[in-house]
Amino acid sequence: MSQTTSNAAQGLGQATTLASGFQFPSIHNFPPFYTLQPTASTWKNQSDLWGTVIMRYYRHHRLYQLDLDDSTTNDQLFNNQRISRALKPETIQAIVEEMVKKGDAEWDATSRKRRAIIFWRKPEDWAAMISSWVFESGLNNSILTFYEIAHGENSEDQEFYNIHPTVLQKTMDVLVKRGVATTFQGANFEEMGVKFFNAGA
Template identity: 25%
Template sequence: MAHGYAFPPVHGFAPFYTLQPNPKTAVVQIEMWAQIVLGYCEANQRYTLHATGSWELQSPLFCNRVLDRAVSPAMMRIIFAYLVDHAQALYEPAAPKHAKPPRVGTVEADRFTHAESATAARSGPSDAPFSSILVLWKSPEAWGDGMYAWICNTGQNGSVLTMTELVHGELALQTQVRKGRAQVFGAQTARIAAYAGNDLLANAGEEALWDLGVKFV
């Protein structure tokens, strides 16, 4: 167990750290990695990942020191692309226009996607596209459920709350937003609000969100 998260047995399987050459096997492999990433990030309240970040290159999430295996930055980007495609992450910064992310099934296994040593110094181009994501381990629907439940339980139906109150106030404390990242919550706020029943906020532009008062009915 690492920081409150129990890794599944496959995390201790050496070939799991190398992108498999068979496309069908690779898809299953990346799906499993995506679930591990979401589970670990939720258990540890982690909201950002970077393919060449110092934490990622040494963390138990992507490194197994017993096996001396680590996921390469190139393979991390494939995992990131899968999460983004399944609405479980957002690229931060946004992906370049017309650029194609390295999706599983479109990237051939090569030396760049081969497992690396968990103990060796590793690095890569920090500005490479598709390297950084915001992890959305809780769906807009789940955030919306928590938000609306708090509104109802505290008798604030019909009250106007500012975005600052939603992200940093008592609601944030009760729904774990405070423990997270404001940009993650902000990036999903329109979808969260739409699910929770606030059409005005849902139709607002992202930059205007922070200037709006929010009224739940």
């Protein structure tokens, strides 16, 4: 939105807080926020703001995949019943496209731009986090399966627990490229293995 529009949005009162504890910014209650703005500069500001809201929402709820055809997951995000406004699917798609350009999202190649992975934390950051956990836990002398990292008992209290497979694969690619780890093929994705070489990413 324009600076004037953004300033106007600040006067909308208290931001909406969901039962999950997530708090939307006040602009989420601003009706023009739900209409694709025709001016390039205004659209850039609008799409940037929406991108920030999406990443914060997905991080808070530990979500990774945005599906334009899944109305349940994103209902509270894109459909504001308080002001009777909702983003159209084509507008959501345009916002995600802008996020993709900035490296904050990636389209599922098989979905014809209907599904995307949201990178609310970059693979490089996940790589540092997982590497630190491996060495602090004394697991660097073992071959870990991708399943053990994403769903194992030892990782239940870690932020990367239940990490999306696409994000985990990109994280492993970062670690391999840095020379920190090597991966091993398995019968399926979850049975793929990784072994760490040295102390950290």
